[in-house]
Amino acid sequence: MLLAAIPVELRAQTAGTEAGDRIGAEATQPVGQRDGANSDDRAAPPALPSSLETQSRYDYNSEVVDQALDRYAAGLPVVSDHGSAPGMRGTPVRDRRHPEYAAPGLQLGSWKLSAQAGASVSYDSNVLRDADLDSKGDFYSRAFAVAGIASDWGRHSLGLSANFSHRFYGTYASKDGSEYSVDASGRLDVAQRSDLTLDARHSREIVEPFRSGGITGLLTQVRFDEDEVEGGGTFRGGRVELGGSAMLGRRRYVDAITVAGDRLDQSYRDYDRMRLEASAAYLLTGANAVFLSYTRDRRRYTNSIASVSPDVTTQELIGGIRGEITPLIRGQIGIGVLRSDYDDPALPTTTVLGLNSKITWLPTELTTVTLLGVREQEGSVRQSDGGYIATRFRAQVDHELLRNLLLLGQLEYEHDDYRATSRIDDIYRVTLGADWSVDHHLRNNIRIGVGRRSSNALARDSLSEFRITLGTGYAF
Template sequence: MGAKRGLSAVGAVLLAMGATAAAAQSGGRPDPFARERGTAVRDRPQPNYQPVGARLGGFVLHPKVEAATEVVDNLYAAPDDPVADSVLRLSAGATLRSAWSRHAVSVTADGGVRLHASERREDSADGRLDVSGRLDLTRDMDVDLGARLSRRAEPRGAVDAPDVSAEPIVVEARELDLQGRRVVGRVRATLRAEHRAFDFRDGETEAGGEIDQDHRDRAATRLIGRADYAVTPALALFVQAGADRRDYRRSDGRDSAGVETLAGVDFEMGALVRAQVAAGHVQQDFDDPTVRDIDGLAADARVEWFPTSLTTVTFSGERTVEDAERVGAAGALSSRFGLTVDHELLRNLILTARLGWRRQAFNDADRRDRRFTAALEAVYLINRRYGVSLTASREQRLSQGTAAGAAFEINRLAGALVARF
């Protein structure tokens, strides 16, 4: 029933978009959905410190190399007897972007290794290939396409990572996106389709036994429809409806269909505030009738405040349903909040402070997790090609309930040298 209601909601949104768009006329007016009066610190152009790249016909190539070192005081996210280690991170990649007046194509490939000074079994390698493009069909209509392949080592302390694995679990992901967007007068219509597939490689215990991870393999497909109406050039109202399907290789009662509906506002207040805030309802219905469904308040918010031209304060929040593979739970209602302050101390020196909070309430399991994160970062651009960064961070997890997980704290200090061309 949940999937049917979701598809009906998406259809209703699309019908409303089509009917309103057919009645509107563009008239060659400026984009009523542009929110460009305020500029975030990290979005501000820095022509004296931006890499030029290599021109290859109608494309520009931007290579990047990074070397970083990190000290961590609790490598295994253990509740007791933490193990400290130092890590060397080496990565390299490149982005090839089109420089056309219409349409766009971008290809990014990168990879890296993490080498540990003492705990060599924690060494890992990752990689990513990202291809995206935009087709400008008309002046007011475009289509975005994206495809990504990635391979990464799951971090210790991840909520679903097996505690007894001698090495990090490797996750391979395949992602596809297709989005169409049209603006007609005061109406913007958007339809988006997403597909995500995750393959978790098996782990191994200290004794050499296999840790089967096939039960975590899954594919998720989502369809989202959205309609925006510009009340004024600085204020728009929108409605959004999405339906998703989540299928596991080995179900164990976790296959499900979900519905999320949101209504919100997208606005800016001069050059002082830019925001998008939405609230609604989310529901995830599981195929197995013995598994408890999840439903509740859904929310999505991002507010940027520009107290001065040199400082940006960003608040973000989200409440949605997440997958969970822990024994006894099929999903979790997750709430996230974040606060970031960016300050441009010098033209080429940006200071950042971040705070994060996340709460997960699991269905069919008496467990509630809370995770706190905090970080301080300084990024100094030496010139167009070279930059350095220094980051200090802290992560803490608390877990409550009869099925509670282990609590832990992790502190990290990292420094990096980046070369961009």
């Protein structure tokens, strides 16, 4: 199911929800009084949350949450300054709106324009991602901008967002590179609790070489262009919710340059993708639902050079509970089955325990803990390896030291188990940081992070890194 049509980088929340302007004052009303229901529960049928509130409470997209946590760790803008009302119980720290520090944005009739631009300076101890750390460190700066315009209508929505960042390295100038994305989305409310959504996105991204199987010893970054279009719909009637979506995408890699000056062809990693999703949920209480979801993801490689075909179909069946599990715990707990079928009989079919859980816990009104656990099928740089099953766990703690000073701690662990070989990679990362809002416009942050990738495959595939970043931004 697609998230609602508001700018991607401005809509991603730490909790994986969309607790923002779209919920409105309705979220503070007793459940029995929403949607015009009679406050006397004995005389009225069960009252359900409205379409917008229901979606905000249990539409948890793990990919969006994961991207948001990545950008938090890098100190890049993620959360809109127009979050939930101050003091609303159960609102995560980073989703709260503080009017005295909120960027005003620009109201254009029934449209709202928000933007932020800034720069940062960083030091990376292992730029070339090599096991030998001697003389591989470098300073680099980054310029970034993010902007979005979204409709401010009572029904339906349209949105357009874009973000851009460029890195400038001191010694290894060949590592300079840009990332950007453009996203257009829309939602059509066809009934009180039902809607249709459409989202189209184009992006240029830099591959994180610290990930499992990343290519080491490159003078340039590995980049790819990706196009995706996704349509979906949700029907809500009584206590039942049915949803479905279909996505078509393609990824095309850009060639890289090795330390020896050779061109490294990356086109063998290009693939076309088709993903189908279907889900059903039954509302137990005003903000809790049991659910069952099925996903079928097909990747077809267009320029494979391996002796075996890496084309793979992944199917996932997940069930569990989502919503407000307790008054202070919100999110989704989902487990099930994950199965990967390769077209080539030389690669083994794999069936493992599926995991897709995202939890936000508020132990105090000043502290929010976000937990993310997912298991996914990933493609390998070496196609003959048959890809790997990635199990990722993340924990992020946000603490409101002052109304305008947020502290951050993030811990990540990833276990990557390859299918056709005995290779196993383990990745550990720790990030500490702080975000300081000086006034309505000026934002400052600091990030300090360490990481370690260990592998039983090759000695050079085990890496370590240390990073520190100081950044500033101006929000409009």
